[in-house]
Amino acid sequence: MSALAPVIRIESVSKNFGSFEVLKNVSSTVHASEVIVLCGLSGSGKSTLIRTISALEPIREGKIIVDGVDVHARGTDANLLRRGIGFVFQSFNLFPHLSALDNVAIGLRRLMKLSKGEAHRRSHLLLERVGLSHRAAYMPADLSGGEQQRVAIARALSMQPKVMLFDEPTSALDPEMVGEVLKVIKDLSAEGMTMICVTHEMNFAREVADWIWLMEAGEIIEKARPAEFFENPQHASARRFVQSHLGRSEVSTLRESDANDHG
Numbered sequence: 001m002s003a004l005a006p007v008i009r010i011e012s013v014s015k016n017f018g019s020f021e022v023l024k025n026v027s028s029t030v031h032a033s034e035v036i037v038l039c040g041l042s043g044s045g046k047s048t049l050i051r052t053i054s055a056l057e058p059i060r061e062g063k064i065i066v067d068g069v070d071v072h073a074r075g076t077d078a079n080l081l082r083r084g085i086g087f088v089f090q091s092f093n094l095f096p097h098l099s100a101l102d103n104v105a106i107g108l109r110r111l112m113k114l115s116k117g118e119a120h121r122r123s124h125l126l127l128e129r130v131g132l133s134h135r136a137a138y139m140p141a142d143l144s145g146g147e148q149q150r151v152a153i154a155r156a157l158s159m160q161p162k163v164m165l166f167d168e169p170t171s172a173l174d175p176e177m178v179g180e181v182l183k184v185i186k187d188l189s190a191e192g193m194t195m196i197c198v199t200h201e202m203n204f205a206r207e208v209a210d211w212i213w214l215m216e217a218g219e220i221i222e223k224a225r226p227a228e229f230f231e232n233p234q235h236a237s238a239r240r241f242v243q244s245h246l247g248r249s250e251v252s253t254l255r256e257s258d259a260n261d262h263g
């Protein structure tokens, strides 16, 4: 087995919402342990693309294979498939009446049919992994946005997914909480998780992405290594995108080094 086995294969995928073509003949591959940062202007089709990968949206044409499973084939069990794909949304979607621990444990109990003791044991380990052991008993309303999002990540990880998909995981957070969530995603990358992350955090993209895909009007118009993407983008739209996002990126660099300076 090559270290670069394809884990997600997107083959000539097209999709419409009515007469509007939201994905136009998109093809791309994600190999094992790669981190893809998917970016592009609002409405370019980023959410739709990652939603089709986890069968949250149907496609009109083409094929998507995740870990050997044809996602949209008749006969594919979408529920089973989604267990192998962790999906983290912009809004944290925790169950408000369950503690952080039980939010992580619920899938282990209901879907994997583990005993309460074993589900809680694993959930404690998952909370530890996202730096939240000390918040196990907290209710979502008593957690910060960054903590809630980390619980949501722990919950997604509980199903031992082969792939993690993130749709703007930090967009709903106050700026001071963005870093803690990105750090968890970065740690996952270091552990070899295969991921696609939709984000506008260009600093994160530069540091963590193996590849950056830029979408425009339903197509991936640029696929590049971060260095190429930022220093020498090929497409005129990519150049514009990079220019308009550099300002923000520099601001967050300052913030991070500030934080480091002051411990």
Ligand SMILES: Nc1ncnc2c1ncn2[C@@H]1O[C@H](COP(=O)(O)OP(=O)(O)OP(=O)(O)O)[C@@H](O)[C@H]1O
Pocket (backbone or CB within 6 Å): 017, 022, 040, 041, 042, 043, 044, 045, 046, 047, 048, 049
């Ligand atoms: N359920 C739907 N029905 C009709 N049109 C839709 C639907 N979902 C998305 N669209 C349209 O498809 C286009 C792509 O939407 P999508 O949410 O994938 O964009 P995006 O790149 O994720 O944008 P954003 O950065 O704002 O999240 C948009 O023009 C959107 O209005």
Ligand SMILES: [Mg+2]
Pocket (backbone or CB within 6 Å): 046, 047, 048, 167
């Ligand atoms: Mg979106």
